[in-house]
Amino acid sequence: MDQKIQMLLATVRKLIRRSALPNLANLLKKTHPADIAHLFRYLDINEQRTLFHLIDDSDVAAEVLSEIEHSSSAQLLAQIDKDTIVEVLQAMPYDDSVDIIQNMPEELAEEILSSMHDDESEEIEQLMLYREDSAGGIMSTEFFCLNQDLSVQQAIAALQEAEDAEMVFYVYVVDDERHLIGVLSLRQLLTVPPQRLLRDIVDTEGLISVRVDTDQEEVAQLVAKYNILAIPVVDDQNHLLGIVTVDDVIDVMRQEATEDFYKMAGASEEELLYGFKSFKIARLRLPWLITNLFGGVITGYLMWLFRMTLEQIIALVSFVPVITGMGGNVGGQSATIVVRGFATGRIDFSTLRKVFFKELRVGIIMGLVCGLVVGLVAVLWHGNIYLGLVVAVAMATAMTVAATTGVLAPTFFKRIGVDPAIASSPFVQTANDITGILIYFSTATLFLDKLSS
The missing domain is CATH 1.25.60.10 (MgtE N-terminal domain-like)
Structure with a gap:
């Protein structure tokens, strides 16, 4: 404040x-x-x-x-x-x-x-x-449009009398049946001879419009992409129904970003409606926490399966939180980037291959650096060079796998029609805990003879 x-x-x-x-x-x-x-x-x-x-x-x-x-x-x-x-x-x-x-x-x-x-x-x-999250749901019906048969002089006179129109930065030009023909800026209108007809000067090539059922997020992306102050909304027959203005677009962007962050945290924007009603808020959060809970149980079960390895090399326990924690962090970072990319339109299925290999390379680099650091710590702490090697290899592999999981999980949910923001976070966290433990103890089991000697 x-x-x-x-x-x-x-x-x-x-x-x-x-x-x-x-x-x-x-x-x-x-x-x-x-x-x-x-x-x-x-x-x-x-x-x-x-x-x-x-x-x-x-x-x-x-x-x-x-x-x-x-x-x-x-x-x-x-x-x-x-x-x-x-x-x-x-x-x-x-x-x-x-x-x-x-x-x-x-x-x-x-x-x-x-x-x-x-x-x-x-x-x-x-x-x-109209759907609340569609162009029809956020459009304003108080806008300014003119018939294509009017002259520039008549158009300027009509503009001077406009009172109820929400935004007169653009003049939308329609025919007798209210079909959208094109758009004029005020600058264009004021720099041409007054006797010319609107039909002769209207811009039809640069016209950008959206259908009434277009998702509000797509509308916001178009306004941001083309740097326009308003975008017209039409029906299937191209009748002009309203406009979505830039102030509404800012609200949409803020709303969508807030919604994504709530979802990725395993919470919900509905919590704002419940104020301090603890039981209702807990009911909204519990499904995602229970998902992580089962992931933790599976992780514990995997450690139980490798109990023989743990019994022989108890020092392995020292690095379990490091392996799972770093994997979760890397996976969460990649998932956040991909989810936000889908939301803003910067990432789609055509660019996904580049994104995947970029995150793979980043995962390998970070894994090697962190693996070398934690491997050196293991050697200095426990005095066992093979323990350092196991921890380093497991860390590098787990972080690389986590980076790719952070890309693949949101992509999978997006492909099957599930909101990646709400499903990716618990899934990525759980998957990376499980794979991290598997990689760590499998590597340790391979080197068990060296570790115990």
């Missing part, structure tokens, strides 16, 4: 404790909506409700709610009267209203929709038909 927000939070809490609501209302009027929204994550539900009721401008209230997590916004709105909810939601862009309504209890959501103006409720209900 930066110093500005820290001071603002302390002031807000002090004014709430003293019930100095008029002073607090004046403070909120001077505070940017984004800063007000930032405060909400540090306040409990009662403090949030007090703060929200003091925002007397519905447009400001709508902007604040748009900046908060949609689940938190829905939870807050459920605490206030229905008329206020309707007023605030009607002041918001439709795509944000949809996200909040979808997080409300079904009964309340239906009441809100029935209380809205007919045209607004129809627009919102139409957007709710």
